[in-house]
Amino acid sequence: MTTLxxxxxxxxxxxxxxxxxxxxxxxxxxxxxxxxxxSVGWLLVHHSLDGREHASP
Ligand SMILES: [Zn+2]
Incomplete structure (x- = not known):
């Protein structure tokens, strides 16, 4: 099993x-x-903690 x-x-x-x-x-x-x-692996998607996902474009 692979984890990326x-x-x-x-x-x-x-x-x-x-x-x-x-x-x-x-x-x-x-x-x-x-x-x-x-084969199936796993993707571990980390979230940024600086809030960039919530920033307005
Ligand atoms: Zn993380």
């Missing part, structure tokens, strides 16, 4: 990407990810 971490670039906090668990402070979202060859 997706972290925001230049975020204010250090994200914990050392484990396959979603135990980072940002509460990452776990998504199944189909990989080449048909």
């Amino acid at each position: 971490h997706v972290t925001p670039l230049g975020d204010q906090v250090d994200h914990d990407t050392s484990t396959a668990e979603a135990d980072c402070v940002c509460g990452p979202e776990t998504r199944p990810a189909l990989q080449a060859g048909g």
Whole structure:
């Protein structure tokens, strides 16, 4: 089983990407990810803690 971490670039906090668990402070979202060859891995999508998702465009 493969786990890939997706972290925001230049975020204010250090994200914990050392484990396959979603135990980072940002509460990452776990998504199944189909990989080449048909095996299923996991995508851990980290959230930025600087509020960029909530910023107006
Ligand atoms: Zn994180």
